Amino acid sequence: MSSPSALQRTVRRCTAVVVIAIGVAAGSVGSSRPLGPLVLSTVAAIFLLASLVYTPTWDVADE
Incomplete structure (x- = not known):
């Protein structure tokens, strides 16, 4: 976890x-x-699932 984007x-x-x-x-x-x-829990769960599935290509290239 050396890059700032991974930490964020x-x-x-x-x-x-x-x-x-x-x-x-x-x-x-x-x-x-x-x-x-x-509603708050549902939105947070959707965000969490989306962040686990989708990783931008520029973040992968930095790691």
Whole structure:
């Protein structure tokens, strides 16, 4: 992980995992099902999956 782009990608992915965990926890704590944490978790999960599948070619060439 010598390149700055790889570090930035890792930080974004870790942030997405933390946001998913917070969203799931916030959604399960309340007695009713609030829509906000569910939407937040869903968007973070989509971002995480997209970042795992798609890696720009310029990032691969730098590593």
